[in-house]
Amino acid sequence: MLHNIDLYNSVDYAFTSLLQNIKIHYKKESVHVFNCIGRVLYENIVSDMDVPRYPSSHMDGYAVRSDDTFNASLSRPIPLKISKNDSILGKYSTNDLEFMEACKIQTGGFLPNKSDAIVPIEEVKQINDSTINIFFPVKKGNFVYQAGSEIKRGQNVFSKGKILGAQDVAFLANLRIAKVPVYKKPIVAIIPTGTELTDIVKENKNNSIHNIVNTNGPIISSIIDNIGGISVNYGVTPDNEDILNDKLKIALDKSDIVITIGGSSVGNKDIVATTINSIGSPGVISHGIKLDRGRVSGLAAINKKPIIILPGPIQGALNAFIVFARPLIRIISGLPPKSNLSIFAILTDNWKARKKFQYFKKILYVSLSKNNNHFEATPFIGETQSISLLSKCNGYVVVSENIVQIDAGEQIEVNLLPVFSYTNDCLISN
Secondary structure (H helix, E strand, O other): OOOOHHHOEOHHHHHHHHHHOOOOOOOEEEEEHHHOOOOEEOOOEEOOOOEOOOOEEOOOEEEEOHHHHOOOOOOOOEEEEEOOOOOOOOOOOOOEOOOOEEEEEOOOOEOOEOOOEEEEHHHEEEEEOOEEEEOOOOOOOOOEEOOOOOEOOOOEEEOOOOEOOHHHHHHHHHOOOOEEEEEOOOEEEEEEEOOOEEOOOOOOOOOOOOOEEOOHHHHHHHHHHHOOOEEEEOOOEOOOHHHHHHHHHHHHHHOOEEEEEOOOOOOOOOOHHHHHHHHOOEEEEEEOEOEEOOOOOEEEEEOOEEEEEEOOOHHHHHHHHHHHHHHHHHHHOOOOOOOOOEEEEEEOOOEEOOHHHOOOEEEEEEEEEEEOOEEEEEEEOOOOOOHHHHOOOOEEEEEOOOOOEEOOOOEEEEEOOOOOOOEOOEOOOO
């Protein structure tokens, strides 16, 4: 039986309906500063100290009292006695710099009391172990970072919602902030369904060649862990309503989002929607989405908790994950729904939507490559269950409902997806 196209919900309408039937719980946790790279700030960070805390040197050299150098010249250099109280990097000394003294100092070192300028080491001449000559007047504040010149006490340094990079973590540590308030990562339960599935990859006597390896669960799990969520894979679930019912109830209790994979169409064994509806209300909100591929996807809610029903075939599952699960994970993580991780590229070949679903939202998978000073995107089209097609791709294009074709040479926005689009520091394949 085929759905009438008029019965399908648009992607945007379905997602809006889901948001109206769930409650987003934003949770805070405090994480050690060196463990919060990539995390999202839950609240503003305000400095409780000046940076630098005291006047500091911008150069290796000598801290001096500028008034002592007033009459210095090349013909009449002024000798200054080298202080025995060296500036120790990272330590503030309460010792005063005496009249006609100079204090040896390193870049970043705190100036001693009553000094107000720095003379770079290459601009002085050391006469002996205790004396240097100064050859020109030194202006007050010369090569000095004044206290609070970078950050003032009480200043807002980072705003809520900022994603923390390695450089930000170093900055927070220098502010002596040991614990950082961040959004708690959403826990996402994954329930792959289907008696035909197996978690065993290597074939053996108990693993018939007719079984299908559960690849979608681990793939979706890996993506979740790399976009800010914590995945919990509940393993292959047979086509048994009682078993699925038990897993769904546990997942709803212990997670923020539940994702089911498979069992979403209208076959005799497609029990996901009926099982969800038997657990609580409102149950399935949308079942049948104007998404190509992925039109048998569904969205549900029970006790204000979201359930995303992904189709079994890999392209449909990944497409539905992209348009529903990814933005929902971002929202709960304290981020805007849409990721801005994208590249503009030139399409290499003509692309046309499938006629039957041309007014659906489409996901076009492409292979990105660099050509001189620009990126090119080669489109790939294949059956919804084709993992070999996806293995050729490293980016995707979200094509709106009103666009039915894109001509070669047009510039398109290619979205990148962690795990799918890059490994380690290689953003895309070359």
